[in-house]
Amino acid sequence: DTGVSQNPRHKITKRGQNVTFRCDPISEHNRLYWYRQTLGQGPEFLTYFQNEAQLEKSRLLSDRFSAERPKGSFSTLEIQRTEQGDSAMYLCAGTWGSNTGELFFGEGSRLTVL
Protein backbone atom coordinates (compact mmCIF):
# COMPACT_ATOMS: atom_id res chain seq x y z
CA ASP A 1 0.00 0.00 0.00
CA THR A 2 1.56 3.29 -1.17
CA GLY A 3 -0.82 5.45 0.85
CA VAL A 4 -2.04 7.25 -2.27
CA SER A 5 -5.74 6.83 -2.97
CA GLN A 6 -7.66 7.86 -6.06
CA ASN A 7 -11.37 8.27 -6.63
CA PRO A 8 -13.39 7.27 -8.44
CA ARG A 9 -11.64 4.14 -9.63
CA HIS A 10 -13.73 3.99 -12.76
CA LYS A 11 -15.79 6.69 -14.45
CA ILE A 12 -17.98 6.21 -17.52
CA THR A 13 -19.29 9.38 -19.09
CA LYS A 14 -20.78 10.65 -22.29
CA ARG A 15 -18.86 12.82 -24.67
CA GLY A 16 -19.14 16.47 -23.75
CA GLN A 17 -19.59 15.94 -20.02
CA ASN A 18 -17.19 17.19 -17.37
CA VAL A 19 -15.41 14.78 -15.03
CA THR A 20 -13.30 15.28 -11.93
CA PHE A 21 -10.82 12.91 -10.35
CA ARG A 22 -9.45 13.20 -6.85
CA CYS A 23 -6.10 12.09 -5.45
CA ASP A 24 -5.29 11.85 -1.74
CA PRO A 25 -1.59 11.34 -1.00
CA ILE A 26 -0.15 10.89 2.47
CA SER A 27 0.67 14.06 4.38
CA GLU A 28 4.43 13.67 3.82
CA HIS A 29 4.05 13.87 0.03
CA ASN A 30 4.87 17.49 -0.68
CA ARG A 31 5.06 16.78 -4.40
CA LEU A 32 2.21 15.35 -6.41
CA TYR A 33 2.16 14.24 -10.05
CA TRP A 34 -0.60 13.44 -12.54
CA TYR A 35 -0.08 11.12 -15.51
CA ARG A 36 -2.27 9.68 -18.24
CA GLN A 37 -1.73 6.14 -19.43
CA THR A 38 -3.34 4.38 -22.38
CA LEU A 39 -3.22 0.64 -22.92
CA GLY A 40 0.25 -0.68 -23.62
CA GLN A 41 1.90 2.73 -23.29
CA GLY A 42 3.98 4.45 -20.66
CA PRO A 43 2.60 7.08 -18.30
CA GLU A 44 2.40 10.45 -20.04
CA PHE A 45 3.24 13.44 -17.85
CA LEU A 46 0.36 15.89 -17.32
CA THR A 47 1.29 18.17 -14.45
CA TYR A 48 2.89 18.31 -11.04
CA PHE A 49 2.72 20.28 -7.80
CA GLN A 50 5.12 21.29 -5.09
CA ASN A 51 2.78 21.74 -2.14
CA GLU A 52 -0.02 23.90 -3.57
CA ALA A 53 2.04 25.41 -6.40
CA GLN A 54 1.59 23.96 -9.87
CA LEU A 55 5.16 23.89 -11.20
CA GLU A 56 4.62 22.59 -14.71
CA LYS A 57 1.84 21.60 -17.03
CA SER A 58 2.37 19.53 -20.15
CA ARG A 59 2.05 21.44 -23.41
CA LEU A 60 0.19 18.44 -24.72
CA LEU A 61 -2.67 19.28 -22.43
CA SER A 62 -5.47 21.28 -23.87
CA ASP A 63 -7.25 23.99 -21.95
CA ARG A 64 -9.95 21.43 -21.17
CA PHE A 65 -7.69 19.96 -18.49
CA SER A 66 -7.12 21.68 -15.17
CA ALA A 67 -5.62 20.53 -11.91
CA GLU A 68 -5.55 22.00 -8.44
CA ARG A 69 -3.99 21.19 -5.12
CA PRO A 70 -5.52 23.52 -2.56
CA LYS A 71 -3.65 23.66 0.74
CA GLY A 72 -1.07 21.25 -0.61
CA SER A 73 -2.96 18.15 0.42
CA PHE A 74 -5.39 16.40 -1.94
CA SER A 75 -5.49 17.22 -5.63
CA THR A 76 -8.20 17.24 -8.29
CA LEU A 77 -7.93 16.80 -12.03
CA GLU A 78 -10.86 18.09 -14.05
CA ILE A 79 -11.55 17.39 -17.69
CA GLN A 80 -14.14 19.59 -19.33
CA ARG A 81 -16.14 18.70 -22.45
CA THR A 82 -14.72 15.18 -22.55
CA GLU A 83 -13.82 13.58 -25.87
CA GLN A 84 -13.44 9.90 -26.74
CA GLY A 85 -9.70 10.44 -26.98
CA ASP A 86 -9.64 11.27 -23.27
CA SER A 87 -10.40 7.64 -22.43
CA ALA A 88 -7.41 6.44 -20.42
CA MET A 89 -6.14 5.61 -16.96
CA TYR A 90 -5.30 8.72 -14.95
CA LEU A 91 -2.54 8.07 -12.45
CA CYS A 92 -1.62 10.15 -9.44
CA ALA A 93 1.68 9.81 -7.62
CA GLY A 94 3.15 11.43 -4.55
CA THR A 95 6.67 11.82 -3.27
CA TRP A 96 8.70 13.70 -0.68
CA GLY A 97 12.17 15.14 -0.56
CA SER A 98 14.01 11.86 -0.33
CA ASN A 99 17.34 11.34 -2.05
CA THR A 100 15.76 9.45 -4.91
CA GLY A 101 12.40 11.21 -5.15
CA GLU A 102 10.76 7.94 -6.15
CA LEU A 103 7.08 8.16 -6.95
CA PHE A 104 4.39 6.36 -4.97
CA PHE A 105 1.48 5.70 -7.27
CA GLY A 106 -2.21 5.37 -6.57
CA GLU A 107 -4.24 2.66 -8.25
CA GLY A 108 -5.50 5.05 -10.91
CA SER A 109 -8.83 6.31 -12.16
CA ARG A 110 -10.03 4.78 -15.41
CA LEU A 111 -12.04 7.08 -17.66
CA THR A 112 -14.27 5.75 -20.41
CA VAL A 113 -15.87 8.33 -22.70
CA LEU A 114 -18.76 7.01 -24.77
Add this chain to the structure above:
Amino acid sequence: AQKITQTQPGMFVQEKEAVTLDCTYDTSDPSYGLFWYKQPSSGEMIFLIYQGSYDQQNATEGRYSLNFQKARKSANLVISASQLGDSAMYFCAMRGSRGSASKIIFGSGTRLSIRP
Protein backbone atom coordinates in the same frame (compact mmCIF):
# COMPACT_ATOMS: atom_id res chain seq x y z
CA ALA B 1 14.10 18.57 -23.84
CA GLN B 2 14.21 15.31 -21.95
CA LYS B 3 13.44 12.02 -23.65
CA ILE B 4 13.39 8.36 -22.66
CA THR B 5 13.56 5.62 -25.30
CA GLN B 6 12.79 1.95 -24.79
CA THR B 7 13.25 0.10 -28.06
CA GLN B 8 12.06 -3.36 -27.01
CA PRO B 9 8.26 -3.53 -27.10
CA GLY B 10 8.28 -7.13 -25.90
CA MET B 11 10.68 -9.81 -24.73
CA PHE B 12 10.37 -13.51 -23.98
CA VAL B 13 12.84 -15.10 -21.56
CA GLN B 14 13.16 -18.58 -20.12
CA GLU B 15 12.67 -18.86 -16.36
CA LYS B 16 15.91 -18.61 -14.34
CA GLU B 17 17.76 -16.84 -17.14
CA ALA B 18 19.04 -13.28 -16.80
CA VAL B 19 17.44 -10.55 -18.88
CA THR B 20 18.48 -7.04 -19.86
CA LEU B 21 15.91 -4.38 -20.64
CA ASP B 22 17.26 -1.45 -22.65
CA CYS B 23 16.78 2.22 -21.88
CA THR B 24 18.43 5.23 -23.47
CA TYR B 25 17.83 8.80 -22.48
CA ASP B 26 18.50 12.30 -23.68
CA THR B 27 18.89 15.35 -21.49
CA SER B 28 20.94 18.51 -21.31
CA ASP B 29 20.68 18.67 -17.54
CA PRO B 30 24.03 18.24 -15.77
CA SER B 31 22.37 16.31 -12.97
CA TYR B 32 19.52 13.84 -13.27
CA GLY B 33 18.11 10.62 -11.88
CA LEU B 34 16.99 7.43 -13.56
CA PHE B 35 14.35 4.97 -12.35
CA TRP B 36 12.86 1.66 -13.29
CA TYR B 37 9.26 0.73 -12.48
CA LYS B 38 7.36 -2.52 -12.88
CA GLN B 39 3.67 -2.67 -13.78
CA PRO B 40 2.09 -6.12 -13.46
CA SER B 41 -1.19 -6.94 -15.18
CA SER B 42 -2.98 -5.82 -12.02
CA GLY B 43 -1.95 -2.27 -12.91
CA GLU B 44 -0.06 -0.95 -9.91
CA MET B 45 3.25 0.82 -10.52
CA ILE B 46 6.07 -0.62 -8.42
CA PHE B 47 9.37 1.20 -7.93
CA LEU B 48 12.36 -1.09 -8.53
CA ILE B 49 15.63 0.84 -8.59
CA TYR B 50 17.19 4.31 -8.82
CA GLN B 51 20.47 5.64 -10.23
CA GLY B 52 21.73 9.18 -9.75
CA SER B 53 23.81 10.64 -12.56
CA TYR B 54 26.71 11.32 -10.20
CA ASP B 55 26.59 7.99 -8.42
CA GLN B 56 29.95 6.29 -8.74
CA GLN B 57 28.62 2.76 -8.67
CA ASN B 58 25.81 1.05 -10.53
CA ALA B 59 22.71 0.63 -8.39
CA THR B 60 21.65 -2.81 -7.21
CA GLU B 61 18.51 -3.98 -5.40
CA GLY B 62 18.31 -7.70 -4.85
CA ARG B 63 17.93 -9.37 -8.27
CA TYR B 64 17.78 -5.99 -10.00
CA SER B 65 20.80 -4.04 -11.13
CA LEU B 66 21.10 -0.97 -13.29
CA ASN B 67 23.83 -0.94 -15.93
CA PHE B 68 24.51 2.80 -16.13
CA GLN B 69 26.71 3.97 -19.00
CA LYS B 70 26.74 7.75 -18.79
CA ALA B 71 28.72 8.41 -21.95
CA ARG B 72 26.29 6.30 -23.96
CA LYS B 73 23.30 7.74 -22.11
CA SER B 74 21.98 4.31 -21.34
CA ALA B 75 20.48 2.88 -18.16
CA ASN B 76 19.66 -0.75 -18.78
CA LEU B 77 17.89 -2.88 -16.19
CA VAL B 78 19.30 -6.31 -15.54
CA ILE B 79 17.17 -8.94 -13.82
CA SER B 80 19.09 -11.97 -12.67
CA ALA B 81 17.54 -15.43 -12.30
CA SER B 82 14.19 -14.43 -13.73
CA GLN B 83 11.00 -15.75 -12.12
CA LEU B 84 7.47 -16.22 -13.44
CA GLY B 85 6.38 -13.30 -11.28
CA ASP B 86 8.68 -11.01 -13.22
CA SER B 87 6.25 -11.08 -16.16
CA ALA B 88 5.06 -7.48 -16.41
CA MET B 89 5.53 -4.16 -18.17
CA TYR B 90 8.75 -2.38 -17.26
CA PHE B 91 9.20 1.37 -17.56
CA CYS B 92 12.35 3.45 -17.49
CA ALA B 93 11.93 6.99 -16.17
CA MET B 94 14.05 10.11 -15.72
CA ARG B 95 14.07 13.09 -13.39
CA GLY B 96 15.76 16.36 -14.30
CA SER B 97 18.21 18.68 -12.63
CA ARG B 98 15.85 20.37 -10.22
CA GLY B 99 16.49 17.34 -8.08
CA SER B 100 13.57 15.69 -6.42
CA ALA B 101 11.45 18.71 -7.38
CA SER B 102 11.76 17.97 -11.09
CA LYS B 103 9.13 16.43 -13.29
CA ILE B 104 9.59 12.75 -14.05
CA ILE B 105 8.99 11.36 -17.54
CA PHE B 106 8.56 7.74 -18.60
CA GLY B 107 9.46 5.64 -21.60
CA SER B 108 6.98 3.59 -23.60
CA GLY B 109 7.83 0.39 -21.76
CA THR B 110 8.89 -3.19 -22.43
CA ARG B 111 6.56 -6.11 -21.90
CA LEU B 112 8.54 -8.96 -20.36
CA SER B 113 7.16 -12.48 -20.48
CA ILE B 114 8.86 -15.27 -18.56
CA ARG B 115 8.44 -18.78 -19.96
CA PRO B 116 8.36 -21.74 -17.50
